[in-house]
Amino acid sequence: MDSDVQENAYKASDLIAQDIDAYLVQHQHKSLLRFITCGSVDDGKSTLIGRLLYDSKQIFEDQLAALEADSKRVGTQGQNIDFALLVDGLAAEREQGITIDVAYRFFATDKRKFIVADTPGHEQYTRNMVTGASTADLAVILIDARKGVLTQTRRHSFLVRLIGIRQVVLAVNKMDLIGYDQARYDAIVEDYRQFAASIGIEDFLAMPISGLAGDNIAVRSTHMPWHRGPTLIEHLETVELEVEADQAKPFTMPVQWVNRPNLDFRGFSGLIATGVVRVGDAVRVVPSGKTSTISRIVTLDGDLSEAVAGQSVTLCLADEIDCSRGDVLAKADAPPQAADQFEATLVWMADEALLPGRPYWLKLGTQTVTAAIQPPKYQINVNSLEHTATKTLELNAIGVANLSIDRNIAFEPYEANHSLGGFILIDKLTNATVAAGMLHFALRRSQNIHPQALDVTRQAHAALKHQTPAVLWFTGLSGAGKSTIANLVEKKLHFLGRHTFLLDGDNVRHGLNKDLGFTDADRVENIRRVGEVARLMTDAGLIVITAFISPFRAERKMVREMMAPGEFVEIFIDTPLAEAERRDVKGLYKKARAGELKHFTGIDSPYEPPEAPELRIDTTALTPEQAADLIVERLLGQDGFAYVI
Amino acid sequence: MSYRTLTHLERLEAESIHIMREVAAEAERPVMLYSVGKDSAVMLHLARKAFYPSPPPFPLLHVDTTWKFKDMYAMRDRMARESGMELIIYQNPEAKARGINPFDHGSLHTDLWKTEGLKQALDQYGFDAAFGGARRDEEKSRAKERIFSFRSANHRWDPKNQRPELWNLYNAKKAKGESIRVFPISNWTELDIWQYIHLENIPIVPLYFAAPRPTVERDGMLLMVDDDRFRLNPGETPVNRSVRFRTLGCYPLTGAVESTAATLPEVIQEMLLTTTSERQGRAIDHDQSASMEKKKQEGYF
Numbered sequence: 001m002d003s004d005v006q007e008n009a010y011k012a013s014d015l016i017a018q019d020i021d022a023y024l025v026q027h028q029h030k031s032l033l034r035f036i037t038c039g040s041v042d043d044g045k046s047t048l049i050g051r052l053l054y055d056s057k058q059i060f061e062d063q064l065a066a067l068e069a070d071s072k073r074v075g076t077q078g079q080n081i082d083f084a085l086l087v088d089g090l091a092a093e094r095e096q097g098i099t100i101d102v103a104y105r106f107f108a109t110d111k112r113k114f115i116v117a118d119t120p121g122h123e124q125y126t127r128n129m130v131t132g133a134s135t136a137d138l139a140v141i142l143i144d145a146r147k148g149v150l151t152q153t154r155r156h157s158f159l160v161r162l163i164g165i166r167q168v169v170l171a172v173n174k175m176d177l178i179g180y181d182q183a184r185y186d187a188i189v190e191d192y193r194q195f196a197a198s199i200g201i202e203d204f205l206a207m208p209i210s211g212l213a214g215d216n217i218a219v220r221s222t223h224m225p226w227h228r229g230p231t232l233i234e235h236l237e238t239v240e241l242e243v244e245a246d247q248a249k250p251f252t253m254p255v256q257w258v259n260r261p262n263l264d265f266r267g268f269s270g271l272i273a274t275g276v277v278r279v280g281d282a283v284r285v286v287p288s289g290k291t292s293t294i295s296r297i298v299t300l301d302g303d304l305s306e307a308v309a310g311q312s313v314t315l316c317l318a319d320e321i322d323c324s325r326g327d328v329l330a331k332a333d334a335p336p337q338a339a340d341q342f343e344a345t346l347v348w349m350a351d352e353a354l355l356p357g358r359p360y361w362l363k364l365g366t367q368t369v370t371a372a373i374q375p376p377k378y379q380i381n382v383n384s385l386e387h388t389a390t391k392t393l394e395l396n397a398i399g400v401a402n403l404s405i406d407r408n409i410a411f412e413p414y415e416a417n418h419s420l421g422g423f424i425l426i427d428k429l430t431n432a433t434v435a436a437g438m439l440h441f442a443l444r445r446s447q448n449i450h451p452q453a454l455d456v457t458r459q460a461h462a463a464l465k466h467q468t469p470a471v472l473w474f475t476g477l478s479g480a481g482k483s484t485i486a487n488l489v490e491k492k493l494h495f496l497g498r499h500t501f502l503l504d505g506d507n508v509r510h511g512l513n514k515d516l517g518f519t520d521a522d523r524v525e526n527i528r529r530v531g532e533v534a535r536l537m538t539d540a541g542l543i544v545i546t547a548f549i550s551p552f553r554a555e556r557k558m559v560r561e562m563m564a565p566g567e568f569v570e571i572f573i574d575t576p577l578a579e580a581e582r583r584d585v586k587g588l589y590k591k592a593r594a595g596e597l598k599h600f601t602g603i604d605s606p607y608e609p610p611e612a613p614e615l616r617i618d619t620t621a622l623t624p625e626q627a628a629d630l631i632v633e634r635l636l637g638q639d640g641f642a643y644v645i
Numbered sequence: 646m647s648y649r650t651l652t653h654l655e656r657l658e659a660e661s662i663h664i665m666r667e668v669a670a671e672a673e674r675p676v677m678l679y680s681v682g683k684d685s686a687v688m689l690h691l692a693r694k695a696f697y698p699s700p701p702p703f704p705l706l707h708v709d710t711t712w713k714f715k716d717m718y719a720m721r722d723r724m725a726r727e728s729g730m731e732l733i734i735y736q737n738p739e740a741k742a743r744g745i746n747p748f749d750h751g752s753l754h755t756d757l758w759k760t761e762g763l764k765q766a767l768d769q770y771g772f773d774a775a776f777g778g779a780r781r782d783e784e785k786s787r788a789k790e791r792i793f794s795f796r797s798a799n800h801r802w803d804p805k806n807q808r809p810e811l812w813n814l815y816n817a818k819k820a821k822g823e824s825i826r827v828f829p830i831s832n833w834t835e836l837d838i839w840q841y842i843h844l845e846n847i848p849i850v851p852l853y854f855a856a857p858r859p860t861v862e863r864d865g866m867l868l869m870v871d872d873d874r875f876r877l878n879p880g881e882t883p884v885n886r887s888v889r890f891r892t893l894g895c896y897p898l899t900g901a902v903e904s905t906a907a908t909l910p911e912v913i914q915e916m917l918l919t920t921t922s923e924r925q926g927r928a929i930d931h932d933q934s935a936s937m938e939k940k941k942q943e944g945y946f
Contacts, residue, residue: 020914027840032653101809103789106782106834113653115832118788127809134811243656244648256666261699269695271663271813276649300697308649312662312695325670349809363814366670422812431818433808 026110033236036117036132036165038156039142044173048142048211049105049116050083055218055233056107083211102132111237126382126396127349129159130436134422137242138167140232145178145208149191154199155382161199162345162398162438164418167239168196168204171232176210180223199385205235242418246309250334251275251283252412252420254365255327259314267298267314268323270366273419275331277315278306285321286328286410287338292317326367328410328420336420338408339442345400345414346373348393350427350434356392356401357524359554359608360434364423367409370608371425372554374402393435402443404561406553414438428552428606429520458564461541465499469538471563472631474547475556475610476573477602478588479580481619481627482547485573488628490545496636501537503530503546518599524555531559538567551607571631572613577602579620654841657833661688662695663813664792664829665776669695669702671817672774672825676733678763679705679724681717682893683849684778686724687838688830690847692776693728704731706775708766710758711736712747712895714871720850735766747897748876754895764800767824774817774825782834792831798822839913852890853912855904859883866900891916 015023039045071082105116117132119125133139139160143153160168170192178184189206196204207216207229215221218233230238252273259267277283281294296316297304307313315329323329330336348354354373362371376399379390393399414421425435462469472489474482483504490502509516513529516522527550534544550556560568580602581589592600599605610616615634617627651659668675677692679685692701705728707721725732740757747754767775781788791807793815808816817825830838842849859870861881868875869890870883875897877883888901889912906915 016914016917020910023917024840024843024910024913027836028652028654028844030653031650032656101789104781104832105788106832108834108836113834113837131809131811135813241650243651247648256663257670257696259696259699265698267698269666271659298698300694308651310651310656310659312659312666314697361818363816366667418812422814424811424814424816426816426818431816431820432806433811433816436809436811 027108030108030111030113031241032113032115033138033239033241034115034117034136035138035140035236036119036129036136036160037140037142038119038129038160039152039173043142043144044211045118045142047083048140048171048173048209048217049118051211051214051217052114052116052233053105053107054083055214056109101128109233109237114236125155126159126347126398129156130163130347130349133160133163133165134436136163136165138169138236138239139165140169140171141204143170143172143188143192145172145174145181145184145188148188149195151383153192154195154385157196157201158199158380158382158385161201162347164414164438166203166242166245168201169232169235170204170206172206172208173211175208175215175221175224176213180208180215180221182208182224182226185227205229207232207235243310246274247276249274249309249417250331251277251281252328252330252336252417253277253313253315254367254410254419255323255325255329256366258324265316266320267296267316268329269312269314270329271312272307272309273365274309274417276306276308277313279303282332283315283317283329284332284335285323286330286335287408288322288327289335290321290323291332292319292321294318326365326409328365330410336410336412336417337442338410340406340408341402341404341443342411343400343402343440343443344423344437345398345440346376346393346425347436348395348397348399348434349436350432351395352427352430352434353395354393354399354435355521355524357528357555357558358520359428359552361426361428362403362405362423362437363426364409364411364439365420369409370406370552370554371403372405372558373425374404376401400440403437404554404558406557411439411442413441458539458541461539463541465541467498467541467543468567469541470543470567470569470635471534471538471559472543472545472569472571472635473534473550473556473559474545474571474573475550475613477575477577477580477607478549478600479583479585480573480575481624482549482573484624485617485627485631486545486547488624489631492628492632493543493635496632498543499541500543500545503534503544505548508533520599523599527555527559531562534559535562538563549601549607551601551605553608553610556610569615569635570610570613572610572616573619573627574609574616575619577607654837654844657830657837658691658694658841660813660832661691661829664815664827665692665695665701667815667817668774668776668825668827671815674770674772675703675774675776675827676706676767676770676772677701677703677730677776678778679707679721679732680778680893681707681713681721681724681850682778683838683842683853684780684830686847686849687833687841688776688778689724689728690845691829700729703776704733706733706735706766706770706772708759708762709734709736710754710762710895711741712754712758712874712897714850714852714869714893714896714899716850716852717893720848724848733766733770735762735769737762737765746874747895754898767800772824773819774827776827776829778830779828780833780835780838781831790828790831792828793817794826794828795819796824796826800824835916836913839909839916843909843913850893852893854908855887855889855906855911857885858888858901860886860888860901867903868899869896869901871896 037045103118105118107114117136119128119132141156172185172188185208208224208227209216215223216231220231253270255268255270257269259269279294283294284291294315295318297307298314328336356373356375359370359372362369376390376393378387379397379399380387412420421439423437424433427434474486476482486502490500493500513526516526534546537544591597592603601607737758745754745757791810796802860867861883867888886903887905889904890901904915906912
């Protein structure tokens with residue numbers, strides 16, 4: 001068998017030696033397959049990858065000499081070559097504490113070039129494997145023939161299914177160690193088939209192999225004439241590529257960059273995610289919905305008449321319509337949806353656990369927006385596949401949660417379009433990538449509001465008080481004047497006979513929220529509870545006034561969405577940082593500057609000013625008294641913020 | 646429907662272009678490190694494709710050691726002219742003042758001119774993202790390198806604090822002072838690079854092709870006597886040999902291989918038939934086996 005391998009390799013070498021031009025033409029027309037191997041060291045993963053590199057002659061003589069020497073010195077295969085040594089070397093790095101999520105290896109055959117994602121590690125396995133699998137067309141799930149389907153086989157398969165790899169190879173390895181026993185092999189495959197069906201893997205290709213001996217890798221095994229299927233290499237060379245399957249879908253392209261060298265040229269650059277685009281095609285910009293037609297497909301090598309998924313191009317439109325980075329250009333009559341609330345699966349990848357309600361950056365395609373994650377609905381145990389209740393997601397946890405973002409974005413369910421359904425979450429303070437996510441579907445607001453019908457309705461409560469309930473949500477820096485102005489507003493409304501209640505930060509923390517500290521999680525929970533309380537008070541018909549820094553747009557948006565439409569009135573107490581710090585009523589800025597207070601808004605923690613508050617109060621231009629008058633006047637007066645008393 | 650199967654080079658090209666556009670869109674002040682070698686040549690070519698008809702929206706930075714081959718300087722100036730990009734040439738003034746050279750100063754030469762020079766240049770111009778032409782197939786330690794590699798404000802690479810990269814979503818967020826090294830040709834192999842140069846007719850330094858050149862043999866390496874700064878040891882006389890270079894760096898540190906491959910197909914043929922891995926020609930890697938990891942932590946590419 002080894003002589004066959006040698007023979008194949010020599011054929012390629014002969015072509016290189018005798019007709020390099022012919023060889024170059026052949027190499028030029030290779031396609032590219034990316035795959036991942038799933039299994040631990042014990043399953044022979046490194047040996048298999050080493051064998052693939054070796055059989056496809058990707059190993060140089062100096063490396064081979066080193067390999068042979070190392071095999072004798074530290075190898076585990078006696079005098080034979082230990083293929084695992086070709087790809088290992090990660091173990092030592094792991095001992096040094098170096099984070100390795102994925103190592104990429106390259107090899108090629110006559111038909112294709114391959115990129116293998118190799119994911120070491122046990123503890124970090126979920127994070128590593130999801131990372132490596134995210135770019136893979138195919139997964140090779142390795143099973144040790146002596147052991148059969150194990151918990152970790154189920155875990156690998158679940159992750160493969162989760163990340164949406166459609167091509168699955170079940171490689172039953174180490175067949176040489178069970179005497180190439182067909183009955184044992186058949187039993188393992190049948191066992192796996194039942195499990196795979198249960199997690200939604202509809203199709204897979206099973207093959208008996210030996211990475212060490214080379215059976216059914218590059219050449220058909222003479223030890224297993226009973227196996228009729230292709231070798232692993234044959235299968236890898238012919239299996240359908242994801243990028244080809246994507247061509248059958250409607251055209252979508254996230255816009256990366258607007259190309260504007262001069263006033264006469266305006267092009268939209270991007271990597272085509274799905275479908276085919278031709279000059280003359282009608283396209284739609286999502287989320288704005290504007291339409292136009294493709295006038296040119298521009299590349300340095302000349303204009304194209306069509307381009308397909310997987311190509312990076314620059315598209316020109318026939319009309320001058322608004323389109324910028326973050327928008328998606330799509331087939332006009334089959335555009336992606338636009339929404340701002342979703343259900344998604346999250347894979348948590350950071351040491352710091354998920355903080356529900358806290359704002360994160362969400363990057364999907366070329367769109368970067370602020371997202372707040374609701375407490376997870378459940379967590380999925382990757383070993384038992386059971387759903388369990390949880391309040392957060394720790395490193396390597398997988399869960400399902402709703403999330404809301406600060407504006408509409410274009411999306412597709414991940415199952416339908418990986419480019420428009422897969423996203424990452426980024427911590428706003430550390431800038432670390434903390435999670436990978438896969439969108440399921442958009443939520444409708446009506447599903448979330450008013451679950452319980454009561455006999456004495458909120459309308460009845462409000463009618464009795466002759467007022468329309470509202471939440472006056474004051475936001476601004478510490479020392480901006482929120483509490484002072486809020487207090488004045490309440491006094492004035494009370495004097496005018498309105499039923500009000502003021503929720504002040506310090507007071508709430510002495511009671512309802514006295515169990516909360518000032519960690520990020522607690523701050524978010526603080527706001528969430530205040531929002532819930534305010535919501536109940538509006539149900540009771542009250543005008544609620546709140547005074548909290550509430551620095552993040554996502555949190556304020558979260559509260560806004562708890563309320564009935566129109567009842568949330570965001571009042572931005574706009575005081576420049578320098579001015580607030582100059583006033584420093586409570587001496588807090590001084591402490592923060594001295595490093596005694598951590599995560600102090602404006603100093604070492606950001607404040608995100610409202611983009612469209614119902615009312616902005618410039619405290620450098622108005623006294624607190626004037627500000628309070630203005631707010632009351634707008635509230636009770638001429639429908640200042642679409643509010644009728 | 647019928648599919649149009651993209652070749653692996655088309656896929657790699659599209660990926661590299663996508664990476665460059667992400668950086669142009671998200672970084673405040675990107676720069677392309679241009680070392681004049683074949684990988685830089687491909688990277689520059691890809692940048693021109695990515696932004697056509699605009700010129701690439703960033704300058705080229707050559708961190709110069711003053712010890713490159715003459716042919717490299719000629720090619721550098723030509724490519725800057727043809728691409729319409731600004732070329733920034735940076736030479737570490739301290740290395741210059743101290744007369745640091747590869748004959749007297751060993752690894753200090755690389756350290757001061759290249760590693761320190763790069764840090765100084767990035768700081769001086771305030772670049773927050775720098776494209777580099779490193780590839781994952783070059784050696785084991787690069788197989789796991791990310792495409793976006795983060796550096797602290799003092800340019801340290803913290804291997805324990807790198808970000809997972811999923812799909813083609815790159816997280817380019819960073820704090821003030823921090824910077825990113827971006828490797829847009831990570832997934833190309835040496836053969837891919839050569840094949841692409843061949844297909845796209847990309848100009849490369851003539852040193853990659855065999856020609857008679859004055860050389861001396863020293864410590865098992867063939868060194869080219871490129872100018873009269875080369876110090877000959879007693880008994881050494883330059884001999885004209887037909888040689889070419891597989892990688893290019895400072896000429897007194899770069900080993901040539903004897904060859905007659907004078908055309909691109911012949912070079913590729915020789916590359917495929919000879920059987921030593923690429924970096925063997927560079928003296929810099931022979932210092933210690935784990936040297937690349939260490940150099941990377943210090944800020945070298």
